[in-house]
Amino acid sequence: DAGVIQSPRHEVTEMGQEVTLRCKPISGHDYLFWYRQTMMRGLELLIYFNNNVPIDDSGMPEDRFSAKMPNASFSTLKIQPSEPRDSAVYFCASRPSGTGNFNEQFFGPGTRLTVL
């Protein structure tokens, strides 16, 4: 399996622009997670889906952030409008139900976002 796939790997944009990050989870995984990594706060869970349904979005920082999962193989995280403080690495992760290592999540390589 190719693992979790994220695109783009790097994104540089200007303040005010719309940014869309994409994720393809591992086939058969029915949980999908979006995280943001910053130096100050480490990895923060933004939102997670189960069977394409958003379960907990309490980590989404504000209304400028939105996430969708139209089908089991694709999810997007959108920031509109983007701001310099959104600059971070965004990770997508997935896991199947009932894993042996209970809650082990499989992470993608991340998207490094820079908002100028």
Add this chain to the structure above:
Amino acid sequence: DQQVKQNSPSLSVQEGRISILNCDYTNSMFDYFLWYKKYPAEGPTFLISISSIKDKNEDGRFTVFLNKSAKHLSLHIVPSQPGDSAVYFCAASPWSGNQFYFGTGTSLTVIP
């Protein structure tokens, strides 16, 4: 508010010696703890876990210790190898949840 804290941003250790990475948490509801390892330009990968019913879990060179009364866990790597050089994240969760709380990471450098 950080519920999981890794107070040492970095650590350097000689090859062959023991590496000890520490993690503290504040929420007594946490029952499950994991360590992830992250190389540059890659996503974190699962390393080892421990549940609150245990105080120690071993996997080869890696051992995690849990002290619930102190709300503290540590990862021991013995012997340390240059390939262990990476950022290590501690994470904690209530048993029944998908909500993982991560620390800010500790960057380990193993010097040959």
